[in-house]
Amino acid sequence: MSDFYSHYTDFLKDEKFLRWQLLPDETLDEYWKNFIRENPELNKEIQHAIADLKTTVLNKNILSDSDRLELFNRIQSTIQEKGKRKKTNIRHILQYSVAACAAIALLIIGLNYFNFGEKPSKADNQELIVGNLLQSEDIQLISGEKKHEYQNDIEVKIDEKGKAKVVHTKNNRQEQIEIADAAFNKLIVPYGKRSQLNLSDGTHVWLNSGSVLEFPTQFTGKNREIRLLSGEIYLEVAPDKNKSFIVHTSDFNVKVYGTKFNVSTYNDSPKSIVLVEGSVGLQSTVGATEIKLFPNEQAIYSENGAFIKRVVDVDQFVSWKNGYLSFDKTPMTEVLKQIGRYYNLSFNFDQDVNLQKRTCSGKIYLSDDIDNVMTTIALLSSTRYIKQNGQIYILNEK
Numbered sequence: 001m002s003d004f005y006s007h008y009t010d011f012l013k014d015e016k017f018l019r020w021q022l023l024p025d026e027t028l029d030e031y032w033k034n035f036i037r038e039n040p041e042l043n044k045e046i047q048h049a050i051a052d053l054k055t056t057v058l059n060k061n062i063l064s065d066s067d068r069l070e071l072f073n074r075i076q077s078t079i080q081e082k083g084k085r086k087k088t089n090i091r092h093i094l095q096y097s098v099a100a101c102a103a104i105a106l107l108i109i110g111l112n113y114f115n116f117g118e119k120p121s122k123a124d125n126q127e128l129i130v131g132n133l134l135q136s137e138d139i140q141l142i143s144g145e146k147k148h149e150y151q152n153d154i155e156v157k158i159d160e161k162g163k164a165k166v167v168h169t170k171n172n173r174q175e176q177i178e179i180a181d182a183a184f185n186k187l188i189v190p191y192g193k194r195s196q197l198n199l200s201d202g203t204h205v206w207l208n209s210g211s212v213l214e215f216p217t218q219f220t221g222k223n224r225e226i227r228l229l230s231g232e233i234y235l236e237v238a239p240d241k242n243k244s245f246i247v248h249t250s251d252f253n254v255k256v257y258g259t260k261f262n263v264s265t266y267n268d269s270p271k272s273i274v275l276v277e278g279s280v281g282l283q284s285t286v287g288a289t290e291i292k293l294f295p296n297e298q299a300i301y302s303e304n305g306a307f308i309k310r311v312v313d314v315d316q317f318v319s320w321k322n323g324y325l326s327f328d329k330t331p332m333t334e335v336l337k338q339i340g341r342y343y344n345l346s347f348n349f350d351q352d353v354n355l356q357k358r359t360c361s362g363k364i365y366l367s368d369d370i371d372n373v374m375t376t377i378a379l380l381s382s383t384r385y386i387k388q389n390g391q392i393y394i395l396n397e398k
Contacts, residue, residue, distance in 0.1 A: 005039075005042055005045065006045075007045060007322075008045040008046070008048035008049040008052065009049075009322065009323055009324065009365065010045075011045065011046060011049035012049050012052065012365065016028070016031070017032075017049065020032055021050065032046075052363075137190040137193075138150055138151055138190070139151075139152075139153070139154055139187075139188065139189055139190065139193050139195055140186075140187075140188040141154075141156060141166070141177070141185065141186075141187050141188075142185065142186040142187075142188070143164075143178070143179045143180045143185045143186075143217070144180035146178060146180075148166070148177055150166070150168070152168060152169065152170045152193075153168075153169040153170065153193055153194050153195060154166050154167065154168055154169060154195050154196075155167040155169060155195065155196040155197070155198070156187065156195065156196070156197045156198065157198040158179070158197075158198060158199055158200045158217060158218075159200065160200050160201075160218075161200075162179065162181055162200060162217045162218045163176070163179075164176070164177050164178075164179040164217070165177065179217050180217060181217055181218070184214050184215065184216055184227075185214065185215055185216070185217060186212065186213070186214050187207065187211075187212070187213045187215070188211075188212050189207045189208070189209060189210070189211045189212070189231065190209070190210065190344070191209045191210045191340075191341055191342075191344040192209055192342070192343055192344025193209060193344075194206070194207060194208060194209060194342075195207045197213070197215065199215060199219075199224075199226075199238075200216075200217065200218045200219065201219055201224055201238045201240060201243075201245075202238035203224070203235060203236065203237045203238045203245065204235070204236045204238075205226075205233050205234070205235050206233060206234040206235075206321040207231065207232075207233050208231055208232040208233065208234075208320055208321075208341065208342075209231070209341040209342050209344070210230065210231045210232075210266065210341050211228070211230060211231025211232055211233060212228075212229040212230045212231060213226060213227070213228055213229065213231075213233060214226060214227040214229060215227075219243060222243065223243055223244045223245070223246050224240065224243050224244065224245045224246070225245075225246045225247075225248060226246075226247055226248070227247075227248040227249070228247060228248070228249050228263055228265055229250075230265060230266070230267070231264075231265065231266060232262065232263065232264040232265070232266065232320075233247075233262070233263050234260075234261070234262045234263075234318055234320075234321045235247070235256075235259075235260065235261060235262075235263070236260045237256045237258065237259055237260075237278075239258050244256065247263055249263065249265050249271070250265070250285070251265070251271060251284060251285055251301055251305075252271075252273075252282055252283060252284045252285060252301055252307075253282070253283050253285065254273060254280050254281070254282060255280060255281040255282075255283070255290070256278070256280055257278060257279040257280060257281065258278045258279070259275060259276070259277055259278025259279060259280055260275075260276040260277040260278065261273060261274060261275045261276060261277075261278070261280055261293075262274040262276070262314075262317050262318045264317075266341070268337065269334075269337065270300045270301070271300070271301040272298055272299060272300045272301065272317075273293060273298065273299045273301075274297075274298045274312060274314055274317040274318065275293045275294060275295050275296070275297055275298075275314075276295060276296075276314050276318060277295055278295070279292060279293065279294060280292070280293050281293075282299055282307055284301070284305035284306070284307070285305075286305040288305050288306065291307055291309075293309065295314075296311055296312065296313075296314055297309055297310070297311055297312070298310055298311075298312045298314075298317065313326075313328065316328060316330075319363075320338075320342070320366075323365065323366050324363050324364060324365045324366055325338055325339075325342075325363070325364045325366065326362075326363050327359075327360045327361055327362060327363075327364070327380075328361050329359045329360075329361050330359060330360050330361070331358070331359055331360075332358040332359065332360060332381055332383075335360045335364075335377065335381070336377075336394075339364075339373060339377065342366060343370050343373070345370075345392065347392075347394075358381045358382070358383065358396075359381070360377065360380045360381045361380065362376075362380045364376050364377060364380070370387075370392075371387065374387070374392060374394075377394075378394070383395060383396060
């Protein structure tokens with residue numbers, strides 16, 4: 001297998017792949033045919049990437065050959081313009097390329113260039129959202145009286161014997177750590193960071209930014225129980241007919257009947273559960289009757305202890321774990337709220353006039369470079385932005 005590709009999103013960050021799809025020629029066709037022939041195990045991911053571009057980005061009925069050439073040239077011009085102001089490595093350039101490509105092709109026309117050092121004028125201030133870049137804290141793993149701290153994203157793995165190791169996502173470095181046998185452990189993931197957790201029973205948990213999760217080293221009771229104190233998690237629960245799996249929150253409990261699901265308990269958004277596979281039972285802490293949730297359903301918790309169910313596109317609620325956010329006519333306020341959590345940004349909507357009426361549709365790939373992401377948001381929502389001195393100004397594009 002190629003060392004550079006493992007997931008379909010890796011191809012969406014590859015300039016050569018994008019050129020093949022936007023501006024194909026015999027040389028590119030031959031290159032990718034040979035690549036598939038030499039890496040057959042990646043063919044499924046390649047086809048996934050092609051399908052994703054066709055359905056989400058490229059509309060062949062709209063884009064002519066000249067449109068495609070202009071689109072690719074504009075992407076390159078945008079990258080070069082940004083490169084004059086800030087040095088970036090090749091990985092960031094490729095990520096910027098796919099972010100710009102996705103955004104421009106979804107809009108088809110109306111590419112606007114953005115100023116990265118110019119302060120907004122008084123006229124612009126009439127319709128303005130201000131975002132502040134915040135100082136990110138360390139991830140903390142607390143076990144008994146010991147506290148481990150990590151500056152970058154991690155994955156914690158606990159085996160069936162209760163032994164733990166930490167994998168550093170950035171460089172794949174691994175280290176064994178001591179973890180208390182009988183204690184409940186706490187994993188604290190601040191805004192701007194993410195983590196994964198493999199529990200001793202084989203259950204896999206993804207923790208989004210701003211999450212706090214309590215979990216045991218080993219499940220010794222009648223049930224397997226964890227507690228989400230705040231934030232958002234996605235779980236793939238390992239089956240065990242003898243021990244139910246339960247997620248506790250301050251307002252409700254989720255009983256698992258074999259499943260993949262997402263639980264969100266942020267204070268500034270509706271608390272909800274979204275089911276991808278299997279079945280779960282929901283019960284509020286005020287003692288209401290348990291209700292069942294089925295695949296492609298979301299249950300929103302209300303203050304009176306009831307749940308409101310609806311059918312949803314689950315990808316919009318769980319895509320964060322795969323490195324992108326998916327939106328469909330989503331209000332700008334909600335888009336910026338999710339971006340703010342992911343990158344540890346604080347947006348102030350007080351000065352806004354019309355921006356809250358804007359919506360965003362499409363996929364935003366979560367690049368390491370916030371400029372890539374803000375450019376995509378601006379294109380998808382027909383706004384523009386300026387970044388200066390730790391602040392991001394989002395302005396209405398008239």
